[in-house]
Amino acid sequence: MKLTKIAIALVPEDFSKQLTRQTALGLAVLLGILCCSPVGVQANEEEPVRQGLPGRRISGASRLPTSACAQTTTPLVAIVPETNLGTTAVAKPTLWLSVPEVRSAKQLDFYLFNTQEEIIYQTSLIVKPTADILGLDLSTMANAPNLEVNQRYRWAASMVCNPDNHSENIAVEGWVDRVESAAVESNQPWYDQLGLLMEQLQRYPQNQDVLSQWYTLMASARLDQIVPLSIHGSSVEIALPTRTIITN
Numbered sequence: 001m002k003l004t005k006i007a008i009a010l011v012p013e014d015f016s017k018q019l020t021r022q023t024a025l026g027l028a029v030l031l032g033i034l035c036c037s038p039v040g041v042q043a044n045e046e047e048p049v050r051q052g053l054p055g056r057r058i059s060g061a062s063r064l065p066t067s068a069c070a071q072t073t074t075p076l077v078a079i080v081p082e083t084n085l086g087t088t089a090v091a092k093p094t095l096w097l098s099v100p101e102v103r104s105a106k107q108l109d110f111y112l113f114n115t116q117e118e119i120i121y122q123t124s125l126i127v128k129p130t131a132d133i134l135g136l137d138l139s140t141m142a143n144a145p146n147l148e149v150n151q152r153y154r155w156a157a158s159m160v161c162n163p164d165n166h167s168e169n170i171a172v173e174g175w176v177d178r179v180e181s182a183a184v185e186s187n188q189p190w191y192d193q194l195g196l197l198m199e200q201l202q203r204y205p206q207n208q209d210v211l212s213q214w215y216t217l218m219a220s221a222r223l224d225q226i227v228p229l230s231i232h233g234s235s236v237e238i239a240l241p242t243r244t245i246i247t248n
Contacts, residue, residue, distance in 0.1 A: 053083060053084040053085050053175045054084070055084045055154070055172075055173040055174065055175065056171070056172055056173060057077065057078040057080050057084055057172055057173065057174055058075050058076075058077050058078075058172065058226065059075040059076040059077070059170040059171065059172055069100065069102060069103075069106065069159065069161030069162070069168065069170065073100075074098075074100040074101065074226075075100065075170070075226065076097065076098070076099055076100060076157070076159055076170045076171070076172050077097060077098040077099075077172060077223065077226055077227055078095075078096075078097060078155075078157065078172040078173060078174040079096040079097065079098060079133075079174075079194065079218075079221070079223065079227060080174035080175070080190070080221065081190055081220070081221050082220075082221050082222050084173075084174055084175050085152075085174075085175040085176070085177060086174065086175070086176055086177075086189070086190030086191050086194075087176070087177045087178075087179050087189035087190050087191065088147065088176055088177070088178055088179070088189045088190070088191040088192055089178070089179055089180070089181040089189050089192055090147075090178075090189075090191070090192060091146035091147055091178070092137075092138035092139040092141075092144060092146060092147070093138060093147070093176065093191045093192065093195070094135045094136060094137040094138070094139075094191065094195050094198075095135070095136040095138070095155055095174065095176070095191065096133060096134065096135055096136070096191075096194055096195075096198070097133070097134040097136065097157055097172070098132065098133055098134075098223075098226070098227045098228065099127055099131050099132065099133075099134050099159070100170075101129065101132075102127060102128075102129050102131075102159075103129065104129060105126050105127065105128050105129065106126070106127045106159050106160060106161065107124055107125075107126065107127075107159070107160040107163075108124065108125045108126065108127045108134075108157055108158070108159050108160070109122065109123075109124050109125075109157070109158045109160065110122060110123050110124070110125060110136055110141075110155070110156070110157050111155065111156045111157075111158075112144075112145070112153055112154075112155050113153060113154040113155070113156070114151075114153060115151065115152055115153075117154070120145055121141075121143075121144055121145055123141055123142075123144075127159060132228050133198070133227075133228065135195075135198065136155075136157070147176065147178040148178055149178050149179065149180055150177075150178065150179070150180075151177070151178055152175060152176070152177050153175065153176050153177075153178075154173060154174075154175050155173060155174055155175070155176060156171060156172070156173035157171065157172055157173070158170070158171035159171070176191060193217070194217065197210070197213055197214055197217060200213075201214060211229070214229065215229055
């Protein structure tokens with residue numbers, strides 16, 4: 001399996017135009033899937049009701065049309081704690097997804113919301129067939145805002161499976177709290193711990209201590225039966241968003 005971090009790559013002009021046309025419809029479908037989810041909603045048929053913030057961190061199995069999007073029934077997963085909320089001491093953290101195996105490159109729409117549920121940033125990215133674990137690095141996204149200390153944000157990602165039928169899109173979301181660096185000396189924030197562990201997995205994919213830490217972290221989030229536990233970190237791809245919209 002390959003660990004792929006979304007970051008810097010050029011996209012053909014015709015594909016970029018196609019992504020631009022798809023974004024408006026994709027947003028409407030995404031908001032319908034995610035924003036109306038009540039607290040405690042089941043993420044899919046297998047995940048039990050969770051106590052915490054609302055949102056679907058695991059795409060439902062019924063929303064994964066293998067003919068349109070993926071070659072397996074592996075869901076799209078936002079790698080977040082069971083409560084759906086993780087913390088960071090970084091102004092522009094990396095957010096992580098576990099992605100299904102796609103037949104060809106797919107568009108991934110990314111959205112960032114403030115506490116008033118207003119979209120403050122959105123962009124489109126490319127998911128390549130080689131990706132298993134995908135990093136959404138805000139520091140590589142053009143004009144992405146800094147997360148403010150003591151503020152909470154919701155983020156969402158939607159994979160466009162079928163440009164002609166947006167009801168087949170698969171979407172997930174998570175939450176992030178920006179915290180003071182001085183307040184986390186004894187307890188490393190979730191996203192920062194996850195990012196460091198990903199770096200270790202890339203460098204030492206066969207190291208048993210690193211693999212044990214990865215398993216323990218996924219088990220703590222009850223994702224150990226869903227997210228790949230064996231990661232091949234030899235290929236890390238970095239690509240810029242194909243299209244960015246900033247909302248004030």
